[in-house]
Amino acid sequence: MNENExxxxxxxxxxxxxxxxRKRFLKAMGGGGAAAALGVLVAACGSSSKSKTTxxxxxxxxxxxxxxxxxxxxxxxxxxxxxxxxxxxQFYADVIASGVIKDPKVGSLAKKFGxxxxxxxxxxxxxxxxxxxxxxxxxxxxxxxxIQGGPTKILxxxxxxxxxxxxxxxxxxxxxxxxxxxxAALSIHSVEARHAAALxxxxxxxxxxxxxxxxxxxxxxxxxxxxxxxxxxxxxxxxTA
Amino acid sequence: xxNENLAVPELATVEIQGHTRGAFILRGAMAAGAVYGLGAVSxxxxxxxxxxxxxxxxxxxxxxxxxxxxAFYTQxxxxxxxLSGKTLDLAKELRDDENQxxxxxxxxxxxxxxxxxxxxxxxxxxxxxxxxxxxxxxNVFEDTGVSAYNGAAPSIQSGAILGAAGSIVQVEARHASLIxxxRGAPPAPLAFDKASTKQQVLTAVKPFIKG
Numbered sequence: 001m002n003e004n005e006x007x008x009x010x011x012x013x014x015x016x017x018x019x020x021x022r023k024r025f026l027k028a029m030g031g032g033g034a035a036a037a038l039g040v041l042v043a044a045c046g047s048s049s050k051s052k053t054t055x056x057x058x059x060x061x062x063x064x065x066x067x068x069x070x071x072x073x074x075x076x077x078x079x080x081x082x083x084x085x086x087x088x089x090q091f092y093a094d095v096i097a098s099g100v101i102k103d104p105k106v107g108s109l110a111k112k113f114g115x116x117x118x119x120x121x122x123x124x125x126x127x128x129x130x131x132x133x134x135x136x137x138x139x140x141x142x143x144x145x146x147i148q149g150g151p152t153k154i155l156x157x158x159x160x161x162x163x164x165x166x167x168x169x170x171x172x173x174x175x176x177x178x179x180x181x182x183x184a185a186l187s188i189h190s191v192e193a194r195h196a197a198a199l200x201x202x203x204x205x206x207x208x209x210x211x212x213x214x215x216x217x218x219x220x221x222x223x224x225x226x227x228x229x230x231x232x233x234x235x236x237x238x239x240t241a
Numbered sequence: 242x243x244n245e246n247l248a249v250p251e252l253a254t255v256e257i258q259g260h261t262r263g264a265f266i267l268r269g270a271m272a273a274g275a276v277y278g279l280g281a282v283s284x285x286x287x288x289x290x291x292x293x294x295x296x297x298x299x300x301x302x303x304x305x306x307x308x309x310x311x312a313f314y315t316q317x318x319x320x321x322x323x324l325s326g327k328t329l330d331l332a333k334e335l336r337d338d339e340n341q342x343x344x345x346x347x348x349x350x351x352x353x354x355x356x357x358x359x360x361x362x363x364x365x366x367x368x369x370x371x372x373x374x375x376x377x378x379x380n381v382f383e384d385t386g387v388s389a390y391n392g393a394a395p396s397i398q399s400g401a402i403l404g405a406a407g408s409i410v411q412v413e414a415r416h417a418s419l420i421x422x423x424r425g426a427p428p429a430p431l432a433f434d435k436a437s438t439k440q441q442v443l444t445a446v447k448p449f450i451k452g
Contacts, residue, residue, distance in 0.1 A: 188433060
């Protein structure tokens with residue numbers, strides 16, 4: 001834990017402990033460029049084509065330079081994704097270990113999804129290292145209250161977490177500088193979306209949801225990105241730092 | 242090219258040959274993430290970038306796919322015998338989504354100063370013979386759609402277009418998952434979704450394009 005204290009590797013830990021560092025971190029991550037970007041397109045497909053061609057920060061996605069600044073940005077983004085994947089992986093592992101899920105079909109889905117999240121953890125850890133950064137440490141989290149809530153609560157939470165995950169990746173896509181990292185993030189993003197849709201279906205939330213799912217679910221034919229601050233706020237109840 | 246596949250929607254198994262990023266990174270993550278890792282992605286990205294064409298070309302390419310999907314579900318809703326209940330609802334939902342994607346992409350091409358491509362002529366062969374063949378072909382379309390967007394997105398120059406493509410591909414992935422569940426297939430079979438080159442996607446959908 002100590003050796004990571006000064007790096008972005010412990011970003012989440014800093015976040016939960018130090019409000020000023022939290023502000024700094026979130027500021028460094030910037031606002032959702034993709035969100036603004038989507039707004040342009042979605043507005044464009046409405047009746048009045050209001051061309052609001054913004055020059056968002058996301059426009060910088062064209063440069064695949066490896067200047068120190070952009071590299072740092074990518075490392076922070078990948079570590080953010082890594083933190084979320086750690087949470088997802090632990091969630092499924094805890095759920096499976098609890099033995100609460102009796103339906104074998106749901107059980108095998110949870111097992112498969114959990115293994116997938118662990119593979120994401122491994123790949124993102126490797127990615128941070130390749131970028132020359134220090135991988136984020138596994139956050140301390142507990143899902144016991146969810147597990148005690150029984151299968152329905154577990155599945156609803158799984159859906160919430162997966163929809164958040166998909167929205168989180170989408171929120172970062174336009175901010176990633178390295179094409180390699182972008183390609184990797186995209187290939188994980190659509191898997192999170194598959195998980196989310198399957199779980200929505202399982203809990204009977206259909207294609208569009210409300211309640212805990214609102215905000216992270218697609219608004220009809222277009223998925224919504226979520227900014228880092230929103231996502232971190234949503235997962236905070238699970239953190240036990 | 243792929244004549245033997247004409248009416249046989251087994252195109253999903255026309256797996257992206259060669260060394261795709263998905264295959265590489267998957268291997269990397271499973272065997273030794275640190276060894277392969279992201280470096281393995283580079284050959285693919287290089288390949289994708291080498292395809293040339295600007296954002297308008299990429300969006301037009303996506304538009305062609307969305308036109309195909311839109312036509313596919315529009316016809317399916319009318320033609321597939323005994324399509325009912327949840328499967329019918331899903332087909333309608335997907336039809337509506339694909340139509341919205343078409344509209345959005347047409348607007349995007351125009352915004353980029355390009356000329357939107359026209360809807361291709363289509364022939365879905367035996368895909369509408371039964372609910373099973375419909376779902377099987379839908380599965381091919383949706384998985385192919387995901388891999389097409391994932392493959393093209395890193396080449397997109399405009400942040401706005403990238404954001405839009407990301408927003409659409411997430412919905413395509415959700416479609417793929419739901420269609421797969423309907424046919425009792427695993428909704429998310431891979432830990433890392435594939436990325437296809439334009440040529441690979443065209444090869445996969447070619448049997449459905451007429452004229």
